[in-house]
Amino acid sequence: MLFFPHCATVDAFQHWIYASPDGADADARDAAWLDLRQRFERGVDYAGLRQEWIARWYQQLHIFEVPFYYIEYGIAQLGALQVWRNAMRDQAGAVADYRKALGLGSTRPLPELYQAAGIRLAFDGDMIGELVGLVETELQKLEP
Secondary structure (H helix, E strand, O other): OHHHHHHHHEEEHHHHHHHHHHOOHHHHHHHHHHHHHHHHHOOOOOOOOOHHHHHHHHOOOHEEEEEEEOOOHHHHHHHHHHHHHHHHHHHHHHHHHHHHHHHHHHHHOOHHHHHHHOOOOOOHHHHHHHHHHHHHHHHHHHHO
């Protein structure tokens, strides 16, 4: 679950850096990263670690070498969590739907592949909230 705020930050940062005239200024880039990190990564205390918090974007290879690719990981994670959710409800049905989507390969647009898998390509609060709730519930079951 901690991946999603980072993924959102990286994607938003890339959109900002490549579209903003301020993107050429190092201090502006650091400030924009912090603003986005605070927006997406709420509740994490980085007191006394401001420079480390800033430096996190320097480590993100995708920003420098494969811009706008990082969101693919978020898309895949959302899909995987939904297939997992479906499998907990109906294992055989979820596997059949997943295999159906895989069988389509690259012949259909991504939203149609997700639909064939019995899932949705959605980044909205309802979808994220449902999946986070499911993961939290399952983790609580593992606690003694």
